Amino acid sequence: MPNDVPSKSRINEVGWLSKSAAKAGLWIRRSGIGGQLLSLVIVTGSFAIGTSGRYLSAANLQVILRLASIPAIIATGLHQVVVLGGIDLSVEGVVALCVVFVGFLARNRFNTNDVGLWIVPITVGFGGLAGIINGLLNTKLRIPSFIITLGMSWVLWGFAVFVSKGQTIPLLKNPLSGIVNGNLLGIPDLALIAFGLIIVIQIIQDRTRFGRYLYAIGGDEVLAAQAGVKVEKIKIAVFGIAGLFYGLSALFLAIQLESAQAITGNNLLFPAVTAVAVGGVALTGGIGGAKNAALGALIVTALNDGLILLNVNPYAQEAVNGFVLVTAVALTIDRRKLGFIK
């Protein structure tokens, strides 16, 4: 790695512009998202050429940002579990139950309940609770997170269907509707919220003890435990945070579609895990941060949007999607950090 840094004398030679370029290059290299940025540039660049620029129009960028926001929020919650070396498959179940709660408690056509803005802490809190249960089962019963979260997802999903009796609950105008569907200076509010959350998590990961412990556990759990890290507490907290994020996205999803049904949660898990993996978070743990997860969500959304804008035959879309994913990752993955690829 040190060989890549231009020597100081050379920087002086070529002046200020290349100096800052070199600095930027160094920053990108160190940040661990260089490959992902490159993928994003490749994807957007090729679509921009393919659609003769329409892909980069303000309207489309707005759509991409809006559609990427909720997957990005979910991926930001999920990726910390992956950094620990686990996996969280409970997204669909948690979202399903939270959405059904939103349906019953927010203003709707079926009953007179209206908890107003309290809906935010209620859904988010419930998501967090589900996450903490995941974490407790994982650490106290010592069961792999894959099974715990898969089982929890089925349990919660079944419960959501039972509670809602399969009905769709149409929502009425909500105090949050303006935020969820609005724009600020042309940027969707949802994207700003997602961005804020990602920044917070990234700062926690970079600057706090919690963040350092996270990577210590992801790198080598036994070593971390021997060094005195309270592994179980960190794990429970990470699952809890993931749950909070799922609860929040459930709320946004319901308000965005102005309806609450248990199946809103379906088809959220796979895109989120894909986003995390594409963003460069190693599924073996210890590598990648919130910025990776968010970029991954952005790449996946930009890809899907581009395929529609190019009017690629829907039968072949999944093939193109798969091919581009593998190619993008092949070109950009940072193999030095991963050691043996599994």
Next chain:
Amino acid sequence: MAEIKEEEGPSITEKRITTHRKRERIPAIYFAITLLVVMVVLFTIGNRNFLSAYNVNTITSYSAILLVVGLGQMSTILIGGIDLSVGGLMSFVSVVLVIALKTIGAWAFPLCLSVGLMAGYINGTILTRIKIPSFIATLGTGGILTSLALLVSPLPVVVPASSYGLLDIVNGTLIGMPNLLLLTLVIFIFFYVILGFTTAGRNIYYTGSNIKMSWMSGIDIRRTRNFAFMLSGLGAAIAAMMQTCSQFGGDPTMGKVYILQSIAAVVVGGTALTGGTGGAVNTLIGALILGVMENGMNVVGVDAYFQQSILGIVIIVSVALTFDRSKTAMIK
């Protein structure tokens, strides 16, 4: 089971070490078998028709397909990877088999087998040569295969009645046993022997438990991982053929549910996703637990509203009982 030296992982606290010692005497697999027996007894008390020949046949044919795709999935999980392309591959093989049966007759079966092996080989090559994590590599190839299946046939296709004779390879019976089960038994023994009694199988375990050490001690990890993915392709292709034959038709969306189902069958049986531990018997138990639960809940008449939730609780409980914690130092 391959006899890997029991590496007692460094335990986190003293308390854990003692629980490990207690468990060590009885292998976890026996807990799994006990659980299965308890389930069967409970369901039989609930409705004695549970153990009728008809119903046992139903359970075993459901578990059989799950087991075959699960065995393939297991070999990739044993090396610490994962194969998400089984779904796309199964869909593709399903429609290809039916169309090939119409044109080239019995040659369709070897054709589909080679499709499976080829897909596995490509997956393995992407992992080992281009060096992309198997999760993303197989996600990509799975997507490509899903699209190919839809492009080959956008709608489900039916095997013409004139070819029903060829389907007897799966649908017929031999001395009172359905061919489906005999076939599954053969495949199970194949995997059991490969993993437990051959160098190639041992290498899979070694690679899974510590890839660096395996590489250092001269194991060709590239070939081993390629081999594991080919086994997975083989399993998925055979499972797809079994389901296509027993359904008398192919379906371009058939495989999707098997992605998670196959992983679940492997993990419920006690194989760790981190690789290196587990085996064919574990997957057999896993597939049977899922099959018995699926069938049993309907035989005793559990309300459809609660079935999904109960299944979720049962898989958590079963893994809580059966997961062999002595072999993995940390639970992820």
Next chain:
Amino acid sequence: MISRIKFTATKGVKLGKRIHLLSGIALTGLFYAFFTLAIARSASAAEPKTTLAISIRTLSSPYQVMYKVGAEAFAKKVDLPLDVLTTEANSQKGLTDIKAEVARTGGNVAFFIDPNDASDALPIAKALEAAGVYFVTWWSKPSEVKAWDYPHWVAHISFDGLAAGTYTATELLRTFKTPGQGKIIALQGRLGDTPNAERWEGLHQVLAKNPEVKLLQWESAQWDRTQAYNDTKAMLVAHPDIDGVWTANDDMAMGAIQALKDAGLAGKVLVTGCDGIPEMFDAIKGGLAAATILNDGKYQAQLGLAMALAAKEGKLDVKSLPHKNRQFEIPAVNVNRDNVNQVVHDYLDTTPTYDLSNFFAQWSTAIP
């Protein structure tokens, strides 16, 4: 290169391994013995009362729940127990659950089945034929498979998907600024589903008759509201100047409406769906949607169960039924702005009394 993988047996098989091998063989033998013994056991005594059973896709969709509501009402009327099975998008689960139900009731059961996939109809028919259980299927079956080849397959009934597609497309074209002239986008459901293919065919028949209407683009939104929202948003960037959106079901229509709302086009560009969920009726009333069709799930379930039960009790002689009564379609209720209030009153606010004495009262066309 794989040929170089060593398959040689590992040296020095330990005692422990031998025990494993022996126990494996013993277990296999035990299983074999158990299985052949089990075959010798005859089927157990049947339940005293006939059970009614419905096998549907899921309990999480309002339309599928209507089956359950209708079936429960029928079960109450005839005073028989009812079991509900769900496939949850898994064909193999669907088949296994049906067989489990047969085992549970000792074969004393009458079935109403909505197969998860068209290709499932054949294995289900073979399984139930072998068990001697009467059943009625809805919606999907491969056209090569004929109900009259199976004495216990009472009937295969479907709503006319082609007519649904034609009707909604025709209604959509009427709402254009210059009727019969404009541009549309479309959303299909899961590719490979029979109802989706039929409705899609209906749309194309209308388009063929109206060459001045152009289908600019279509996507598959998997019957899912969120995905329909996402897909429509993306398509609107490419085609901001469309005149209508055709979708293959109401859930996707609701997603499309939401995307149009964001773009400020709701009410100007209308949407059509199929199935008839309550929200869609509100959208039609509110001028956001042009038309839908109502497939009356309650009647579907009641008709299916009533026919299967009648066959089981010997009141309906299946063998003597002509082919046209073994495979047929019944019309759905067409809903547009003119009749939406009436339909809501007739089918949602009140439950119509169905004439179940004549199974073919609503017969419209035979399925060849």
